[in-house]
Amino acid sequence: MNKQSVGGTSRRGGGPVRALAALATVAALILGLISVPSTATAEPGASQAASSNPKFLVVAGTEMGKVVVLRLLDGGGLRKVSEQSTGNGTMSVKVAQNGRTVFVGNMLDQAIAVYRISDSGRLNPIQKIGVGGVPVTFQPSPDGKYLYVANGLGRLKTLRITDSGRLQDTGHSVDQLNATLAPMVTVDPNSKFVRVASAFEWGIKSYRVGGGGRLIPLGTVSAGITPVNGNTTPDGKFFYIAHEMSMDVRGYRILKDGNLAPIGSWFSGPISHEVQITADGKRAYVPNAGSFNITGWNIGKNGRLTPLPGSPYASDVLTMPALVVLNPNDKYLYAIDVFSPGKLGTTHAHSFRINPNGSLTKIGSTDLGLLVVDGPVAQLAG
Template identity: 25%
Template structure:
């Protein structure tokens, strides 16, 4: 059996700030099962365990505080990790898991890990059943409810959160298996949630009343293969990453107006090949989107290129590209520091996290050395809080 204290005993011994100290944690879910070899995804026969990295942002210098073994997956939108607003609990879904009958092969996962972040070091608290191939996960701003998109089942699982415990509550039918439900995100007021359907190019709207979640009769048409999704902290808009078909063509992101009911797409712009990770800035002025830009293709491909992150401005219910910066290959998640001045991007191939400064006008620049993590960074998240 392989043991995992990958950050070293000295790192794991460092205590996290108490919950009341506003630790400002960044979480990275890391996949160790697959690697990218010259544009081809390869599954390892004897992988190291997947991990969760806990990074403290409260001092202004990102500090890796702990890494523990937690099942994770690069398959699905890079929003497969979530953290409660009080930063006491984390949730991590595992879309895929090793197939014990066929080493080097994967099979759909069916579980979500619950991690106690208040423990020193953080510890796995529970493993809960989900639907088949759980992908994106989100927690409401009240910290009382979580939703999980089950990509190979066409459903959304509902979980209650109370007294430090997470318990299954219900499951909502969204579409057929072919709809490939990928991510689900609460509106800040907790009254609705949006669900991306990667398989049939649309969003669904869910109504949330207490812990009762109901699918409404509203299908929003987006671009090709909507995948990742982010919502402004003030709830005025959502932006969807349409990953396209991976054929080297420029893909898009779509802006959804949430100020009017029924919600509707009001703008769509091109951002380049395969936009995947997407995150709204804390002030609601910008959206960061990771663009693979062919960094996941063979070196000889005419579509090969360096990984990018682009910063978009949202103004007057219109999108525009403000700036871009180089990041690693096969880039996945994006997350802003709570003050909005730093942007983090997870790099799956490079097994690290890029750190970028965000200027007042939206210009991006290097913000410090990359943060090494124990595995390919497959998903990034900070606590979702109300607009500041």
């Protein structure tokens, strides 16, 4: 097992684990290309933006081990302010509830790097901590107490987030669904329940959070073909998840005991990635990399989805939106491409205005200077 260290990770646990890390990175990239799941995800609906007034968009390049930071401009535009190397095989970026602590998961390093973002958008290193495997994806709890990590070896680990932003291993871990290369983790807005979606088993497993962050297994429900990470409405009533190969979004009612009950399914588009939900809980958006567009819905009081006016909304020609990030003011949406073949190379972030009826109007595009952006690697911060 890797041990916690400052400024680096222990060299123990190489060999087979490092080989698994390399395999996981290659598999994740290939899967994203052939419509089998990427590990796309983002914060749960109510806490997607870690603060109510974020200043930056943080995006990592999957294959480059590099993170770029963009400032959110008045009017919805973006401006690149910094970039830096953060590790090898970056597949997950998350921001704690304080808006300042940034977690970057590097699979080939078998570690999570922790940073504090400055007022200027610079990432200042705090710590690197080994996770005893491959940090495929992870999720901070909205209450700011814990980080739940899928370590790529069939375990879901609980790390404590300290006041300084450093991570401590609680010693708590549970078996997850048997999807070591592509588990997806979400936490409900009330921080009481954690969910793992298994892209290879086509299921969603729920856990209740006990004392000290200990996870208590609940039930498992079926999902569609190759689910990517899900999201929960801010009121904690409904859970939605998109599927790359069955090209739909499925909705579930969250029961009092934390288990899920199916509501229905709705067509989204080819290579659908993670659902994002507005801060008011009234609308949901899904990027469709295979059709170069974004699908939007109204969320009814019964949890059922109805299309927004003009949906789906086209991105630029031959750009493949893999992630959407919503500003908590519910005025702007940012779509990040997994590839941008229509832009002749590096990936782009596209800004959209969210109109009063929920429809989207394109504002502009910003070159990220990254080759591949796939997985849960874009978050608001500051």
